[in-house]
Amino acid sequence: xxxxxxxxxxxxxxxxxxxxxxxxxxxxxxxxxxxxxxxxxxxxxxxxxxxxxxxxxxxxxxxxxxxxxxxxxxxxxxxxxxxxxxxxxxxxxxxxxxxxxxxxxxxxxxxxxxxxxxxxxxxxxxxxxxxxxxxxxxxxxxxxxxxxxxxxxxxxxxxxxxxxxxxxxxxxxxxxxxxxxxxxxxxxxxxxxxxxxxxxxxxxxxxxxxxxxxxxxxxxxxxxxxxxxxxxxxxxxxxxxxxxxxxxxxxxxxxxxxxxxxxxxxxxxxxxxxxxxxxxxxxxxxxxxxxxxxxxxxxxxxxxxxxxxxxxxxxxxxxxxxxxxxxxxxxxxxxxxxxxxxxxxxxxxxx
Amino acid sequence: xxxxxxxxxxxxxxxxxxxxxxxxxxxxxxxxxxxxxxxxxxxxxxxxxxxxxxxxxxxxxxxxxxxxxxxxxxxxxxxxxxxxxxxxxxxxxxxxxxxxxxxxxxxxxxxxxxxxxxxxxxxxxxxxxxxxxxxxxxxxxxxxxxxxxxxxxxxxxxxxxxxxxxxxxxxxxxxxxxxxxxxxxxxxxxxxxxxxxxxxxxxxxxxxxxxxxxxxxxxxxxxxxxxxxxxxxxxxxxxxxxxxxxxxxxxxxxxxxxxxxxxxxxxxxxxxxxxxxxxxxxxxxxxxxxxxxxxxxxxxxxxxxxxxxxxxxxxxxxxxxxxxxxxxxxxxxxxxxxxxxxxxxxxxxxxxxxxxxxxxxxxxxxxxxxxxxxxxxxxxxxxxxxxxxxxxxxxxxxxxxxxxxxxxxxxxxxxxxxxxxxxxxxxxxxxxxxxxxxxxxxxxxxxxxxxxxxxxxxxxxxxxxxxxxxxxxxx
Numbered sequence: 001x002x003x004x005x006x007x008x009x010x011x012x013x014x015x016x017x018x019x020x021x022x023x024x025x026x027x028x029x030x031x032x033x034x035x036x037x038x039x040x041x042x043x044x045x046x047x048x049x050x051x052x053x054x055x056x057x058x059x060x061x062x063x064x065x066x067x068x069x070x071x072x073x074x075x076x077x078x079x080x081x082x083x084x085x086x087x088x089x090x091x092x093x094x095x096x097x098x099x100x101x102x103x104x105x106x107x108x109x110x111x112x113x114x115x116x117x118x119x120x121x122x123x124x125x126x127x128x129x130x131x132x133x134x135x136x137x138x139x140x141x142x143x144x145x146x147x148x149x150x151x152x153x154x155x156x157x158x159x160x161x162x163x164x165x166x167x168x169x170x171x172x173x174x175x176x177x178x179x180x181x182x183x184x185x186x187x188x189x190x191x192x193x194x195x196x197x198x199x200x201x202x203x204x205x206x207x208x209x210x211x212x213x214x215x216x217x218x219x220x221x222x223x224x225x226x227x228x229x230x231x232x233x234x235x236x237x238x239x240x241x242x243x244x245x246x247x248x249x250x251x252x253x254x255x256x257x258x259x260x261x262x263x264x265x266x267x268x269x270x271x272x273x274x275x276x277x278x279x280x281x282x283x284x285x286x287x288x289x290x291x292x293x294x295x296x297x298x299x300x301x302x303x304x305x306x307x308x309x310x311x312x313x314x315x316x317x318x319x320x321x322x323x324x325x326x327x328x329x330x331x332x333x334x335x336x337x338x339x340x341x342x343x344x345x346x347x348x349x350x351x
Numbered sequence: 352x353x354x355x356x357x358x359x360x361x362x363x364x365x366x367x368x369x370x371x372x373x374x375x376x377x378x379x380x381x382x383x384x385x386x387x388x389x390x391x392x393x394x395x396x397x398x399x400x401x402x403x404x405x406x407x408x409x410x411x412x413x414x415x416x417x418x419x420x421x422x423x424x425x426x427x428x429x430x431x432x433x434x435x436x437x438x439x440x441x442x443x444x445x446x447x448x449x450x451x452x453x454x455x456x457x458x459x460x461x462x463x464x465x466x467x468x469x470x471x472x473x474x475x476x477x478x479x480x481x482x483x484x485x486x487x488x489x490x491x492x493x494x495x496x497x498x499x500x501x502x503x504x505x506x507x508x509x510x511x512x513x514x515x516x517x518x519x520x521x522x523x524x525x526x527x528x529x530x531x532x533x534x535x536x537x538x539x540x541x542x543x544x545x546x547x548x549x550x551x552x553x554x555x556x557x558x559x560x561x562x563x564x565x566x567x568x569x570x571x572x573x574x575x576x577x578x579x580x581x582x583x584x585x586x587x588x589x590x591x592x593x594x595x596x597x598x599x600x601x602x603x604x605x606x607x608x609x610x611x612x613x614x615x616x617x618x619x620x621x622x623x624x625x626x627x628x629x630x631x632x633x634x635x636x637x638x639x640x641x642x643x644x645x646x647x648x649x650x651x652x653x654x655x656x657x658x659x660x661x662x663x664x665x666x667x668x669x670x671x672x673x674x675x676x677x678x679x680x681x682x683x684x685x686x687x688x689x690x691x692x693x694x695x696x697x698x699x700x701x702x703x704x705x706x707x708x709x710x711x712x713x714x715x716x717x718x719x720x721x722x723x724x725x726x727x728x729x730x731x732x733x734x735x736x737x738x739x740x741x742x743x744x745x746x747x748x749x750x751x752x753x754x755x756x757x758x759x760x761x762x763x764x765x766x767x768x769x770x771x772x773x774x775x776x777x778x779x780x781x782x783x784x785x786x787x788x789x790x791x792x793x794x795x796x797x798x799x800x801x802x803x804x805x806x807x808x809x810x811x812x813x814x815x816x817x818x819x820x821x822x823x824x825x826x
Contacts, residue, residue: 223708
């Protein structure tokens with residue numbers, strides 16, 4: 001079964017590239033630490049999941065790249081093509097000229113509807129290439145405007161159009177200390193909308209991954225490239241096939257906890273081991289249910305609570321609101337989001 | 352990618368504009384080795400086949416033929432614009448994109464705004480529409496002018512309203528040179544206050560700059576360069592004031608050096624929109640993140656480094672010094688004291704080989720010494736652009752929305768009141784059709800209201816962070 005990836009915004013596209021690169025490298029690595037037959041079965045399975053075959057043998061990632069300005073998509077497409085090992089589909093991207101300006105309202109209410117048809121068409125084409133669709137993997141950040149706003153919009157559309165397929169959103173939780181000043185607003189708006197339309201939210205915090213780079217990997221001058229590679233490594237391990245059902249989707253804070261030493265790049269989880277690690281944690285349901293199954297989930301309450309708190313504080317002073325109301329997101333919409341998230345936080349605390 | 356159009360108004364505006372275009376060409380020449388007209392260059396330049404007459408010469412891809420600046424040059428005297436058109440940059444400007452007159456505005460805002468405003472409104476609109484048509488996706492107008500004179504101040508701010516009406520979706524970023532207290536134009540307080548009202552109401556973002564700060568920066572550089580204290584020499588091209596290089600050979604006047612600083616500011620501001628990086632920041636993000644309330648859109652800028660030593664390997668300690676410098680008063684383009692005032696928001700735009708960990712380390716380090724407003728304690732917006740400016744390995748532009756601009760405005764109001772109370776020189780203004788005393792009183796009220804908003808924010812400075820009760824929900 002195949003997974004179609006949708007990479008949104010600068011963050012989504014930068015990470016998406018690393019993920020495919022990692023998946024490709026892993027599936028083609030010579031040391032699977034298992035029998036040859038095992039390895040071949042593994043390779044066949046994971047190739048089909050994430051890549052489709054082209055005539056001249058270069059695999060094409062099953063991905064759709066979306067961004068509202070061209071620089072990052074251009075970079076991503078050329079990086080993939082230059083590697084010569086795999087590439088993105090020639091027409092599998094949607095791009096505009098002017099970005100979303102870190103404005104969730106602009107992404108959700110302006111860009112989303114305006115480009116709905118084009119974006120959904122490209123996704124449809126990618127879906128048609130799959131023999132059987134397992135679901136969607138949407139990579140986006142919460143702090144900006146495109147990943148967050150258009151990400152929320154597209155996820156909703158996928159919910160409507162492909163109700164029977166799973167949707168998992170990979171969301172990047174921004175650094176606590178500012179990357180974007182309005183990141184808390186963008187985050188609460190994104191989360192409240194995704195709760196209603198996504199099946200699972202896989203969360204990675206920039207702060208956490210940064211710490212991994214610093215403490216576990218001892219990188220001195222950490223770049224986003226380093227961070228994204230660690231992320232891709234984790235994600236890759238989540239996705240590589242394990243014996244039973246396809247599409248293990250999960251809500252976890254830090255998947256690294258389930259992993260072996262990340263420095264061992266050569267061998268992934270052997271299928272048998274992976275099976276053990278993941279066995280208890282498979283959940284195939286809507287968000288609420290999977291939250292109560294996963295014992296790790298309490299971890300996410302604290303950052304969530306903090307973001308809601310900061311956003312609320314800013315909201316009380318009405319700062320920056322004019323930037324959102326300009327594009328149709330009113331105070332009531334904010335209040336709806338706050339209400340929903342407070343309920344989530346309260347539910348967690350009551351567990 | 353988007354394009355921007357520069358509207359340079361008045362003597363000051365055009366002189367700075369000239370330095371800007373010179374530096375922009377040098378920057379793109381350094382980055383674009385193959386001479387292909389790419390999206391980065393197209394943000395400020397058109398590619399034109401000069402053999403084609405009329406309008407059909409625009410080339411959108413391929414080799415660079417002839418670059419034309421996306422600019423409109425406006426001055427009510429001919430001297431400065433003529434000099435530009437006879438100088439080394441003459442081919443960069445489209446001769447049809449100029450508006451000049453001969454008599455000048457006589458340092459009178461009313462003449463610039465009311466007389467020339469209405470006289471040249473149609474023509475100006477035509478030129479602006481033309482330059483917009485040449486853009487695939489116009490994002491921003493950069494207006495450069497001074498506040499103390501007549502043309503830049505009066506006509507420049509008249510154009511803000513025109514731009515707002517004609518192109519409501521395009522941002523208006525204004526670079527305004529404020530008069531220092533020793534300004535030799537007596538009526539500069541009148542002109543500035545009258546202009547401020549327009550900036551309050553029609554600009555998206557204002558970068559106030561004063562000549563004194565620019566002058567202090569040059570003095571500092573001169574001292575370093577000439578003192579011979581350093582073991583290693585300063586790379587001449589790296590001076591933020593330098594215009595040596597491709598086109599201009601010598602600096603004739605001190606204003607050249609000062610204008611280059613402003614040119615650097617504008618290029619650094621747009622670098623992350625034009626070039627690639629791991630954390631891009633577009634122009635619309637500047638407004639989104641740094642303007643929490645529509646009126647409070649005055650940003651204090653500071654640039655580092657002012658020069659680079661010839662030593663190429665910069666260890667992290669030097670890199671950290673760059674961040675510290677950005678928060679030192681020596682590097683600010685306007686005299687103000689942000690460290691002792693309240694930050695509403697702050698943006699750090701980094702260029703060159705700097706990574707996210709360097710950025711974060713320095714934010715953590717500098718944060719404790721800065722006061723942020725209670726609802727924006729982590730009010731940082733950051734960007735990383737891979738392409739460094741000419742002559743440097745990296746640079747940092749800090750933009751702060753800080754209540755420290757309040758004293759500057761209050762002082763301006765003070766100077767205004769001293770003149771106004773005696774009705775000095777008022778008749779020069781009132782005799783212009785359309786000008787009444789109410790224009791003056793409204794302008795002062797507008798400024799006072801702005802100052803009051805800053806006051807209210809300042810009042811929250813020493814108070815503890817309020818504990819606002821959260822929504823309580825039924826589970």
